[in-house]
Amino acid sequence: MMLLTDGLMSFGGHTIKQALARFTGTPAKAFASGTLATAVAQSSTATTVTLIGFVSAGLVSFPQAIGVLLGASLGNTATGWIVAGLGLKVNLGFYTMPMIGLGALMKLLARGRWAGLGLALAGFGVMFAGLAALQEGMRGLASIFDLASLPVGGVRERLATMTIGLVLTALLQSSTAAIAATLTALHAQAINFDQAAALVVGAAIGTTLTGALVAIAGTVHAKRTALAYVLFNLIAGLVAIALLPVFLAAIEWLEVHVRLEAGAMSLAAFHTLFIAVGVVLLLPFAHPFARLVERLLPARGEVLTERLDHSMLAIPAVALEASQRSLEAIAAHLLALYDGMLSGADVDDTGRRLAQAGQVLDAVYDFVSRIELAAGDEAGSAQRVAQLHAIDHLLRLRTRLDELARARVDLSEPAYEWAMPNTRLILDLARQGLALADLGQQVPQIAREAQALEALSHRMRHGALAGALPGAQSPAQALTRTDAFRWLERIGGHVSRICHYLSEGRGAKQRAATRRRPPPSPA
CATH class of the missing domain: 1.20.58 (Methane Monooxygenase Hydroxylase; Chain G, domain 1)
Incomplete structure (x- = not known):
């Protein structure tokens, strides 16, 4: 995922940054640009870290940044669909090594954006090679250790499983990697759907930690942006945990009436659904939410260098x-x-x-x-x-x-x-x-x-x-x-x-x- 993200940012990062700075006139436009930028870059971290710089420089106002952050959270769910729809269903073993070799060759011989495209191609191949190895490992692990013994049942057990997903994401520094591992475990039937759902919620909250770490020594604008991202994902995650039976019922309805495939595809849909609910709840109140964060983190220190x-x-x-x-x-x-x-x-x-x-x-x-x-x-x-x-x-x-x-x-x-x-x-x-x-x-x-x-x-x-x-x-x-x-x-x-x-x-x-x-x- 690091190779894929770095390559995509090198290939189209300038365009992504221009879009973030330009198409943020209203919270709705900011939300759309954040969603698109994150889906293209395949990394909410890349979007949020770039956004922190824009807010600090004054290129994007803080209420506009709220919209971008909500879009980054929704755009981050795109990778789950790619992994569930392609990585776990299509055997890419025959193409994986040539893809890695071609990408590495382009990275070494090409220049500029094409070198970045080669890095992304190699990262794409490595990611699917890793998914194949992860599937084999999950099958073996399931025969040795019963992953289904993870906490399940009431709200307390869901919170415990969510915490495991949060810690896993914090260690990997990538919610995408944690979600891919969860999708693979579910596909291998090492865990059940309830446990996988709680792990995904934890991963969504854990992905905010990288932006928070970047902002620790940053300006008050950077800290506000990171705090807003943490609060939104935390609110959306807690709503998902509290209303998990409702979300699971919605997923079952989609499986019956929309022919949504059970398993990894349903988990990807759950991830998108609970983030979308959070967006619907918060986007209309972007300006009051921004004022709340500003009150929580008032400006201190030297104003001229903030x-x-x-x-x-x-x-x-x-x-x-x-x-x-x-x-x-x-x-x-x-x-x-x-x-x-x-x-x-x-x-x-x-x-x-x-x-x-x-x-x-x-x-x-x-x-x-x-x-x-x-x-x-x-x-x-x-x-x-x-x-x-x-x-x-x-x-x-x-x-x-x-x-x-x-x-x-x-x-x-x-x-x-x-x-x-x-x-x-x-x-x-x-x-x-x-x-x-x-x-x-x-x-x-x-x-x-x-x-x-x-x-x-x-x-x-x-x-x-x-x-x-x-x-x-x-x-x-x-x-x-x-x-x-x-x-x-x-x-x-x-x-x-x-x-x-x-x-x-x-x-x-x-x-x-x-x-x-x-x-x-x-x-």
């Missing part, structure tokens, strides 16, 4: 989006501090917040520098370069603001009125562009205002040093004032460059896509 989840480094495009949003938030934070300084905010509090901003910028720089881009990824490379330039100017801006705060310069004095019109306009334009996540239109005007501020600063510094500036009572005071003029000038320049590079980072993908388009044919 998007930076190191598990996203495996998906460079998503990691770059997360760092882009973090840098935009940090820029807005520093500009808000500067606005406060212009209005006479508390200097000591400003100094503490500037020190925290420095630590945050160090964390973002570490995150961006660890993003590994594929060869030939022009858009990703351009975006990362722009982000590194933005970090450089953000660090310089923080230093200038800190120097102003330490010098305890009162910017409300009349001596600094010359700088206020340009400075205020630069701040308003920059903050407006950051709020709309669209700095492109403001960048040219911000640059012009920064240049005007620089020219004014040169004249004012010359006047202060020449003794012509009113209120300059001593050379030392004149030098202090000219330092403040220079800081105001450079702050304006850094804000201009920050906006430029953040705009470059935001538009890098669109420009790369434009460069890849063929030129229009001449008329």
